Amino acid sequence: MRVAAQFLLLALASGASPAYADWQLNMPRGVTEISHAVFDLHMIIFWICVAIAVVVFGVMFWSIFHHRKSRGARAENFHENTLVEVIWTLVPFVILIGMAVPATATLVKMYDSSDAEVDIQVTGYQWKWRYQYLGEDIDFFSSLTTPREQINNEAPKDENYLLEVDNPLVIPAGKKVRFLVTAADVIHSWWVPAFAVKKDAIPGFINEAWTNVPEPGIYRGQCAELCGKDHGFMPIVVEVKPQAEYDQWLVDTRAAQAATAAAASQVLSMDELMAKGEQVYNTACAACHQTNGQGLGSVFPALKGSKIALGDIEAHIDIVVNGKAGTAMQAFKDQLSAVDLAAVITWERNAWGNNVGDKVDPATIQKLKEGTE
Amino acid sequence: MNTLTRTIEHTEQHGPAEGLSRWFFTTNHKDIGTLYLWFSFAMFLTGGCMALMIRAELFQPGLQLIEPGFFNQMTTMHGLIMVFGAVMPAFVGLANWMLPLMVGAPDMALPRMNNWSFWILPFAFAMMLSTLFMEGGGPNFGWTFYAPLSTTYAPPSVTFFIFAVHMMGISSIMGAINVVVTILNMRAPGMTMMKLPLFVWTWLITAFLLIAVMPVLAGVVTMMLMDIHFGTSFFNAAGGGDPVLFQHVFWFFGHPEVYIMILPAFGIVSEIIPTFARKRLFGYASMVYATASIAFLSFIVWAHHMFTVGIPLMGELFFMFATMLIAVPTGVKVFNWVATMFRGSMTFETPMLFALAFVVLFTIGGFSGLMLAIAPADFQYHDTYFVVAHFHYVLVPGAVFAIMAGVYYWLPKWTGHYYNETLGKVHFWISFIGVNLTFFPMHFIGLAGMPRRIPDYALQFADFNMVASVGAFIFGFSQLIFLVLVIKTIRGGDRAPAQVWEHPQGLEWTLPSPAPYHSFVEPPEVK
Incomplete structure (x- = not known):
């Protein structure tokens, strides 16, 4: 089993697999500069771990094989060596410093949400998301649309089972978008893996996160903090549109919201x-x-x-x-x-x-x- | 002198009481150790059944067996029972049995308190389990019980949960005080601190951690109680409170808590590997210092559980660096174990197999821990199955395997019989395969993006979830082999001599097997 596990680990290391294939082993590389940086950090630290594992487990299994009583091995007497002990304290320390430098650089970038061109307030509710476009007069809720019959195994499940919503969040491509994340009841967490954005939505707090997605497309995520009964049923869908289409969407959505309000009479x-x-x-x-x-x-x-x-x-x-x-x-x-x-x-x-x-x-x-x- | 001799003779003849009262009123460290171990095993099976219910529901996408609300109760109870009911009491049981034997003391320092700290536990857990049958169901907010899900939005049974946690805390603190007093005051003449067996050292440090953090846990649940029943707003944003404060206080308890569950495991493994490598433990002093450093660091890393709550950049960096630093002393320990095996003369009896599996699999859990320490990467890992894989690797093939290694290692000393080696090896290999089949694929589903604590999942996670569920059932049912083996060993088997193994180190092996009801009535001399 250990061999099999090791084999799987190597398979995992063989690079980014296409997003959402079955038997997927590794983290998707994502679509933003930040998600690529995060993916690289993930792979560096993973390879460091693999290298240390090869050395440590190598010595261990070599000893297990050669220094066993059944092969006539006789135990030696040594039980300390200051030089060796100092070396294996210092070497990991140096490796860690080498790892901390790029991690710090990426973290600093992730924390810089200044100069955003679009501001969207994201509010977690039990069990749906609310998106308010600040200064745009757009405000809507986004809920799961997967039918109950699929969840209860009474109908075949669609491709985007549990990852589909009625009103996706729409953002423009190639623009820095800032998310102001909060919650109305309990703590939720807004997570889109392809952007490497995960921020807790906490009642009474407004957390900042940001992304800049170069390519249009549809990206899916889920709530990542246990928030009650239907925590597993509040997905996030983000539709990234080219600027022109995004502008048109703003106009259409405002018109639709006005029509809904007018319908009240x-x-x-x-x-x-x-x-x-x-x-x-x-x-x-x-x-x-x-x-x-x-x-x-x-x-x-x-x-x-x-x-x-x-x-x-x-x-x-x-x-x-x-x-x-x-x-x-x-x-x-x-x-x-x-x-x-x-x-x-x-x-x-x-x-x-x-x-x-x-x-x-x-x-x-x-x-x-x-x-x- | 004459009176003294007579007293000693008298005590030596004094055996256990008859019938059930032996167990209710006992102040004997061996009886109390046995009670703790059986209690822990019962809780292990109870929490295990809950895990199997979770894995059965997750066998396929869709809701098949249980409702999401009940699923949340299962994940919560599974976590609480395994942490507070299975792992911690098992270590206290081993401490009760072994510490007096290892330091050459006649019993624990505070025997009546010892009885009380055990007998609180069955009532605490009976109360906690009873919440499952209450109106509104049991706790359903995860074993980390984040407010306000656990306060404003909690089922009414949360009050019973709080009271149960208080009782467990009292029990743990009393147990820890007993350990500290025993080790500091009741060592045999000549047993200096730097001659203490490592299991004793790791337990001494663990006991200080317990005394430091269990009151913090008691504090945080009391604040919850106040919020729920007495109109305060510690964690209620609408009342000017701070839900993040809950997480800071909880993890200030919670992070040392995870070391409470692993340091004694380090101690057990450090006893077993030298015995079966027939070579002294490499780097004894550095082992002690590494344990102490880990314990110290455990107090300054708590917010790495909270990288996504939006703490300021400087805070994020501090906790990232401090967390990475833990890899250094932990690495020292692993290197020392490997160096102990190197040029030894190894045999592979069941305790050694479990100890070796511990070294490899705990280290894999350590690696994923190091990955989780990298804050930017943690934004992707946090609250996914990658985290579930990580902490199960350090807790199941980590802490639980070490406990089993310890039981196999000392069982002949406790019962006077050798266990059945073939059955032990069968138990080991099935557990080993089951545990890896269960938890290794969780790394993959976590990296692929599956959040933890969800009863149903998107289709791309289906394959590895099925593998994990199969593994869980293999691992779960293989523990019945262990139960059979232990019962068989208690009832009979080859007679074990005092030494049990070839040249093991330590005072416990100078006593006959089974160890007499009262041991070291006269302190042994340690040279």
Whole structure:
């Protein structure tokens, strides 16, 4: 097994394998200058370890083979040698200094987030990411889109299983982009391996990170800090676009956000609300309250037959819009549009045998949203 | 003089009490050592079952067996039980059995406290395990229990978890005080500090680490308790608190803690290799100084667990350099073990096999530790399976293999019987294959980008996860061989003489096997 392990280690050393091949052994080299520097550091320290391993294990196995009693070896008496001991204290020390120099240089570069051309605030929520483009009036949430059926093995899994979202983060190619990373509830960690960016998202703190991606493309990552039940289900997708396409995206996204806000004044029928509500429920609510509305234990209570879903509509709207302090129930007023909120509350009051029969108008929600801001 | 002789004769005839009360009320270091070791083994199997549940769920992508919420409870409990229930009590058990025999003392210095420090543990762990059956489930925030996930967002059972940690802390501190007092005050005449066996030295230093950091752990869980129940905001940003403070305090405990789990292992291996290489330990003095340096450094490296929390550049550099420095004394230890084997006359009984595997596999864990020390590279490794591979290499084929090596080495002294060598070797080889099959592929899935503590993963991680799961089941079930072997050895087997092995060093081998219930009633003379 040791031989096999050693063999695998050598295979690992044989350079960067194409990203995300099966049986992948090594770290992907990434796409930015920083990720290349990090990859080089990783390979240098790895080879240093291999060299030391060859020497130390070499002597050890040579002794095991030759200096064994069954081969008639007789033990010698030596048990100290000051010169040797000084040498093997100093040599590693010198190697470490040699390693510390490039590591320090790279770290200094990684910490220099000055002169960024785009600033994006990244906020971790249980279990989704929020991206706010500072000065651009763009603000959206990004959640997992992998269907429950795939996770529960009821449907074949797609290529990007667990690494796909509804609204990816979009950034321009060849520009220095600064991320201001924070969190709204517990600690998360925003990680995109291809950029070698991993920064903890901590409530009450704003951490800085940056990247500059030369080539357009789609890059995927995951939350890297245990943040509760669905920690494994809050991926990150970054779409890097050429400047012109990025500018167009900014215009389109602003227009779409304005249209969503304007939609708050429309009046929808019960059927329209119910159809939309089911959809919203499945992306925003089902992870905790479950698709069948039966919840998960006492932390994530059932909505089917619940006092809130069957009771006073004002109270129901309040808990969805503003959340419930000290519990896992978040405030959804920033996460969902007025139409979505109206639809999902209507759905909760009329699904799974909850037959209250009333509906919520987007305008009511819009008034609440404006009132709280 | 006459009275003294009579007292000694009296004590020598005084055997263990009958029945269960022997175990409940015992103040005998050998009985308490045995209790610790059995308790530790029971916890090892309990935590192991949880690990197998985790590996079964991760056998394939998708959710098959357990819900994500329960998965988090399993990773949390597995970590807590293995650290506080399996590894630490096993070392305390070995210390109880061996320290008095090694320094030539009749018993531990504080025998009644010894009884208490053991008997706290079953209650602490019963309380902790009971949280799994409580409303809202058990602790689900990882064994590192970062706030505010473990405070504002924790299940109600967290209060029981906090109380259980307090009890474990009290037990550890009392155990550590006992070790320090025994070693400093009860050495036989002529046993100077620089003649102490290395297992004694490493335990002395470990005990000081325990006394230094267990109160810090108690402090941090108390702050959690205050935040949860008494309206303080130590870790609550909304109340002006600081979630990062939690991590600083936790890792100020946590980093010395990982050395608490490895220093006694160094000691055991340093006893075993000279015996089976038939050659004195190379560089005894440098071993002692290296252990002390590692212990000192362990207090100034804690933030290398926090490279990604956004500490300032200067802080990041300081902790990177200090961490890299640990490689120097650790390297000295490995070089000394290899130099001890060099030009020796080696045989490969089971304790030696485990000790050799320890040297190789612990060193591999050390290498990945050195890689993790490089802060820019750590941004890629942090919180991935690479870290999981790293600390399992130093803890399983590191600490756990050393504990098993120690049990095989001293079992004939404890029971008076040799264990079955063939069965021991079978146990070793299956464990060795299983452990590498489990943890080596984790390096690869970590480098490929799989975060730790997730119940389901993207498809590109599937192959090596399957290998790791197969390895875990092989390793897990092979420990039943160990159980059978130990029970068989207790019940019978070839009679072991006082020396047990060929010319082992140390006072424990001057006593008959099994060691009498009360030993060294008159102190031996060490020349």
